[in-house]
Every structure is written in C-alpha cells, then in structure tokens.
Amino acid sequence: MSVVVLSGGVGGARFVSGLVDATASRDVTVVGNVGDDVEVLGLHVSPDLDSIMYALAGLNDEERGWGRAGETWRVLESVGALGGDTWFKLGDLDLGVHLVRTQALHDGEPLSHITARLGRSLGLETRLLPATDDRLRTWLLTAAGELPFQEWFVARGHRDEVDAVRFEGAEVATAAPGVLEAIATADLLLLAPSNPYVSIGPILAVRAIREALASRTVPCVAVSPLIGGRAVKGPADRMLARLDGGTSPAHVARRYEGLIDAIVVDEADASDLTGLGRVRPIVTSTLMVDGDARRHLAEAALGAVPA
Ligand code: GDP
Ligand code: CA
Numbered sequence: 001m002s003v004v005v006l007s008g009g010v011g012g013a014r015f016v017s018g019l020v021d022a023t024a025s026r027d028v029t030v031v032g033n034v035g036d037d038v039e040v041l042g043l044h045v046s047p048d049l050d051s052i053m054y055a056l057a058g059l060n061d062e063e064r065g066w067g068r069a070g071e072t073w074r075v076l077e078s079v080g081a082l083g084g085d086t087w088f089k090l091g092d093l094d095l096g097v098h099l100v101r102t103q104a105l106h107d108g109e110p111l112s113h114i115t116a117r118l119g120r121s122l123g124l125e126t127r128l129l130p131a132t133d134d135r136l137r138t139w140l141l142t143a144a145g146e147l148p149f150q151e152w153f154v155a156r157g158h159r160d161e162v163d164a165v166r167f168e169g170a171e172v173a174t175a176a177p178g179v180l181e182a183i184a185t186a187d188l189l190l191l192a193p194s195n196p197y198v199s200i201g202p203i204l205a206v207r208a209i210r211e212a213l214a215s216r217t218v219p220c221v222a223v224s225p226l227i228g229g230r231a232v233k234g235p236a237d238r239m240l241a242r243l244d245g246g247t248s249p250a251h252v253a254r255r256y257e258g259l260i261d262a263i264v265v266d267e268a269d270a271s272d273l274t275g276l277g278r279v280r281p282i283v284t285s286t287l288m289v290d291g292d293a294r295r296h297l298a299e300a301a302l303g304a305v306p307a
Contacts, residue, residue, distance in 0.1 A: 001305070004029045004182045005190040006131075006209075008199020009036070009048035010066055011225055011232065012192035013055035016126070018294025019190070020056065022302060025125040029182040030056075031209070033194070034111070034130045035138035035167060035202025038150040040088045041079065043098040044105050047150075048199065049115055049130055050097060057122040065233070068093045087155045112176040129182070131203040134173040138202050139166040149198065158235045161242055165197050170205035175212075183212040188305050189220035193264075193286065193297075195236045196225070196255035197243070204259070213259045221262045221304045223297065224252045227287060228268035250275030262304050264297065 003023060007016055007030050020028050033048040047066075054060040054068055061069045071091035080086040090098065097118060104114045110133040119128050138149040142160035152158055183189065194200050204210045213220060229247035231237040240247045244254060249265040253276055256263075262280040265273070270283045284300040287293060 001187045001302075002027045002029070002182075002185060003188045003190060003302070004031060004186040005192055006031045006194075006200055006203045007048070007052055007192040008033045008194030009051035011234075012048070012194040012199060013051040013060070014288045014294055015192040015194075015223060015297060016052055017055045018288065018291070018296070018298035019302075020126050021291065021295045022298040025056075029127045029129065029178070029186070031129050031131055031179055031182070031203060032115075033199050033202050034132060035136055035198065035205075036149050036153070037137065038088065038148070040090065040098075040150075041085060042102070043090075043095070044102045045088070045090070045098050046101065046111070046115075046130070049128065050094070052128055053097075053115075053119060053122060053124065056119075056124050056126050056128070059122065067091055088150060089154075110176070112178065127178070127182070129178050130176050131179065131209060132173040132206050133176045135169045136173045136202055136205065137168040138198055139168055140164075140198075141166065153198075162197075162235070162239055163242075165201060165243075167202050167205040170202070170207075173206045175206055175208045180208055180212050183209070183216070187218055188302065189213060189216060189218060190301055191220070191222035191256060191260065193223040193225040193288075195231075195234060195239070196252060197236070197239050200255075204256075210259070219261045219304050220256075220259055221264060221282070221301045222253065222256050222260045223264040223286065223301055224249060224266065224269065226252060226269065227266040232287065248272045248275070249281060253277075253279045264300050 037046045111130045140147050140152045140162045141164040244251050253263050264282045266286040273281045
C-alpha cells in the first residue's frame with residue numbers, strides 16, 4: 001500500500017514516524033510545508049522539512065520537541081556575543097544542514113533535490129518532498145500588522161491573535177517534482193495532525209496539490225491536532241476558535257472541506273461529532289506520548305482502507 005501524507009513540523013513529524021513504523025517505510029511519501037521557511041543569518045532554514053527529516057533519521061530531540069538530540073549552541077553564542085540575531089534558535093549540528101542547503105540553493109539546485117540529497121545522507125528510506133520548489137511564505141494578519149510567519153511564531157511567541165493568513169507566492173507556485181505523481185498513485189492520502197492553517201494550509205495553497213486531493217479516487221483521512229478541543233501545543237485551537245468559530249471535530253474537518261473522507265479524532269472529542277456531514281469520524285486516543293502511541297494513531301488512520 002502506498003501512502004502520501006501532508007505534514008507540518010513537529011506534530012506532523014511525530015505522526016509520520018508512527019506511520020513509517022506501521023507500514024514499510026518505503027511506501028510512504030511525505031509532502032512537507034515550506035511556508036515557514038526563513039532566511040536567518042544568511043541561511044535558508046526549512047524548519048518543517050528538517051523536523052520530519054530529523055524524526056525519520058532518529059536524530060530529533062524528543063525532550064525539547066524540536067531540533068537535534070545532543071545539540072550544542074556555540075555558534076549562536078558567538079553570534080550573540082557579536083551582536084547578531086539570536087531570536088531563531090539554530091544549534092551547531094542543525095547549522096550544518098542549513099549551510100549545505102543554502103549553498104546548494106545558491107548554486108541553483110532545487111529545494112526538492114537538496115532535500116532528497118540530505119535525506120539520503122542521513123539514511124532516510126522514506127521519500128520527503130517539499131510541497132513546492134517555488135518561494136511560498138506564510139504571513140499572518142494581526143492587530144500588530146501583517147507579520148512573516150517566524151516573526152509571529154518564534155520572535156513574538158504566536159501571542160498575536162490572527163485575523164487572516166496569506167500565502168505569498170502560492171498563486172504561481174507549482175508542486176515540486178514527484179508530489180502530484182505520488183498523490184495520483186497513492187492508495188491512501190493522509191493529513192497529519194498539524195496546524196490546519198499554517199502547516200497544512202500552505203501545502204493546500206499550491207493549487208495543483210489542492211486539485212489533486214479534491215479529485216482523488218482513493219480515501220483521504222485527516223488526523224485532528226486537537227484533543228478535547230485544545231491544541232497539544234501551539235495556536236491551532238485559538239486560530240480555529242477565532243477564524244472558524246469553534247474547535248469541534250466539525251470545525252477541523254471544515255478546514256479540509258471537499259478534501260477528506262474521514263477524520264481521526266480523540267476520544268475526548270467524541271461527544272460532539274455533529275456537523276461532520278459525509279466525513280466519517282474515527283475515534284481513538286490520539287496523544288502521541290511514545291512510539292507505541294504514534295504507531296497506534298497511524299494504524300487508526302491506515303485502517304480507513306482494507307489492508
Ligand atoms: P509545527 O510545524 O512544528 O508547528 O508542527 P505541526 O503543525 O506539524 O504540529 C503542530 C500541531 O500538532 C499542534 O496543533 C498540536 O496540537 C499537534 N500535536 C502535537 N502533538 C500531538 C499529539 O500527540 N496528538 C495530536 N492529536 N496532535 C498533536
Ligand atoms: Ca511549522
């Protein structure tokens with residue numbers, strides 16, 4: 001069975017690692033968000049692609065929840081001592097990836113090609129594709145003005161309430177090589193339990209990807225990032241309440257209207273399954289506390305199609 005999963009960073013990466021555990025890793029294609037990509041200290045950082053890559057390579061820091069295990073921060077300390085930007089936390093090991101990626105981009109190599117190369121170097125068996133090789137950037141409209149994603153999320157700790165989300169470059173962005181082919185030949189499509197607005201949203205903003213999902217001939221299953229109407233981490237619940245009027249499974253499903261056939265929701269949300277229409281609820285425990293829980297959640301989503 002071949003599976004395509006659309007994924008953001010940390011929440012998505014946790015789910016994706018459960019998915020490769022539950023299937024043969026070679027059957028999974030991950031399409032990652034690039035709306036969070038940012039240029040810091042002259043380097044091109046792709047935080048969501050890297051979160052997925054590190055998780056799949058077993059290099060991620062489980063405790064901190066992001067970045068690499070065994071990380072050190074000497075370069076950033078030096079940058080700080082010199083009065084440089086330190087608001088975006090780049091560890092020494094992590095910087096190696098950004099250096100290689102930035103040089104390759106500078107030399108004209110497409111992001112998808114670099115991502116595949118980095119993945120090979122780290123021993124990944126799962127295919128990881130950026131949604132697009134084109135420049136696509138997420139902006140948030142807030143009372144403090146329109147903010148670039150990382151300024152809103154990291155520098156300001158996503159404290160500003162969001163009135164609108166915009167994806168710069170999305171109108172002209174084309175799907176990265178392999179994305180549409182993977183979707184067209186998949187047996188199952190999955191939306192990871194990532195932020196629907198700022199993680200899955202930028203992927204679906206690439207018109208060809210949205211259209212490929214809308215015209216699918218196989219099931220598409222979303223996994224809700226909410227438990228008991230609350231985000232496990234981050235602003236997804238606040239955004240749903242403010243932008244869509246609620247945090248029930250139906251509110252999450254509405255973000256993916258016409259694109260999904262089922263939604264995996266937590267037992268804590270099972271009391272209000274109204275308004276889902278033709279979207280079938282799959283109720284289970286969705287908190288990914290450890291490897292077993294990640295695998296369990298993946299199996300619940302995979303259960304949407306007979307093995
Ligand atoms: P980011 O790009 O690093 O912000 O990560 P994602 O957008 O991929 O994931 C963030 C989302 O993951 C948040 O909305 C969380 O609620 C969700 N999330 C994190 N851990 C879990 C979990 O264990 N279970 C579920 N259902 N959602 C989770
Ligand atoms: Ca992200």
